[in-house]
Amino acid sequence: MEQPPFTPQERVESLKAGGLCASGAILVFTILLVMNKGLAKWPIAVSILPESWITLSGSLASVAISGLLFGVTYRYAIRQDKNPQLKSGVVLAFSLVRGLAQIDTGFGITDAVLPFVLMAVESWVVFSCDRIILDQALNRGWLKPFSTNSLNP
Known part of the structure; x- marks a missing residue:
């Protein structure tokens, strides 16, 4: 009997990929913030430092959700x-x-x-780093690629 697509194991692997990318996105975003704080005149998007904890929390939540969705989608899109x-x-x-x-x-x-164009570049940096993290996790066997066999009728 053939396994249906999107098995519980596939969903768990996708959640692992999403969690890994959410963590990676937060880490890269935080590194950019810290680098900017050390380099007061550094002309990157995060040079507009959040003025409050609410703004910072919103930015981190946005980056985390974007990273999670990227991880799940990337794993599905590239498969093997x-x-x-x-x-x-x-x-x-x-x-x-x-x-x-x-x-x-x-x-x-x-x-x-x-500054907003630089934020767009920042987004590219975050997702590029997430791609590297996911590719390494897949290559090392920490994550399994999405099975193309589960989609064939």
Whole structure:
């Protein structure tokens, strides 16, 4: 008897991938914040330091949720494929969606759009690091790739 797609084991592996990427995204975002604090004039998106714990918490939650969704989607999208364009496409898609939303917000609230463009670059850095983390976890066997056999009827 053939296993149905999206078995409980597949869901657990996807949650592991999502949790790993959420943690990685928070770590990269935090590193960017710490680097910016040490380099007062560093021109990166996080140079606009959150003014309150509520803003910081919201930013961390946003990064964590984005990382979680990226991890689950990346694992499903690449399956067992070794195609670098596919892997880069998933990173670029997530980066553009998050980054363009930030740029659009910037157009709506200020004339200075450059900080928001840099936030879009920051999103690309976060998702690129998450890709590296997930690829390493898959290569080392810490995570299993999504089984393409479970989708074949």
